[in-house]
Structures are given as C-alpha cells and as structure tokens.
Amino acid sequence: MPTFVHGKGTAVYLDEFIMSDYFNSADVALTNDTAEVTAYSATSKSYLLGLADGTLSMSGMWTADTDGSDEELQAILGSASAANITVAYAAGTIGNRATIARCDEVNYSISNPVADVSTVTADFQGTANSGALGSMTYGVTGGVQLSTATSIDPGRSATGQRSPDVMRSTI
DSSP states (O other): OOOOOOGGGOEEEETTEEOTTTEEEEEEEEEEEEEEOOOTTOSSOOEEEEEEEEEEEEEEEOOOSTTSHHHHHHHHTTOSSOEEEEEETTTTSTTOEEEEEEEEEEEEEEEOOTTSOOEEEEEEEEOGGGOSOEEEEOOBOOSEETTTTEEOOOOBOTTOOBOOOBOOOOO
C-alpha cells in the first residue's frame, strides 16, 4: 500500500533561513525539452530528450519581520548570486526526500486584500550553473556539509523553532 505524505510536514529553507513559518505552499516543476525526430516513413512520432529545466514557486504570508518573508525575498530579487532553496517533504525524518535547488528569483509579488492577510508569492528559475532543480534524499544528521566541507550549524526560525541538521548540496 502506498505511503502518502501530508503537506503540513513540509519545510522550506532559503539560503540559511528557515522560511517554513511564512510559507504555506511550495510548488516544484521539472521539465525536459524534447525535439521531434520523426521521419517521413514513421507511423508514430519520435522524440529526442534535450535540456532539463526546473521552476519553483512559493507563496505564503507577508511579514516585515527581521529575516522574514519580505526582507529575504526582496534581498534576492535581481541578486547576482543565485539562492539555495530547499523544500523538504515530511521534514525531520531521516531518509525522506527534498528538492534542493540553486535558482534565481524571477518574480516577487505582494497582495494586500482588504479582508484578509497580506500575502507574498515568489517564483524561481533553476540556474544554468546548477543544471536545474533536482530531487534528492536528505539526511537529518550533524557533521560536515559534503559539497564544501564546512560544518553544519542548525539554525532557528523566527519563532525559535530549531531546524533539523540538513545536509545541503546544490544540484
């Protein structure tokens, strides 16, 4: 029987910041270009796989807190260096999956409805220097970050929630 995962256990990290307290939706889309290579004599179409691509969208509540959603999303919009984003599914459990990406923020919008909470939406594009968005297994462990051999220092969210020690590597 399949084991389904509830979205409430998702955790979102933006560079070194735990953003789970601010977001309530994270969508990942992975695509691959295809070139049609059908010849005249064929009876059905044929395709050749091309370049991989990936996008990520997040939405949630707007806040002007220090290290909050507005401050961090404004800081990376148009930045010369891509952001490291991790979306961990069923976060906090050893062996569960996460999407880890190095991507550029391409859209940031704020909505202020008269009878509801102010919200933010941010869209990201996987960068050429990272290939695209990737999906990989993460481990909850202490130790050394494999990609740079720097030590891992678990942080705290704006509400004081301790983050799991997530080994991060850009793809």
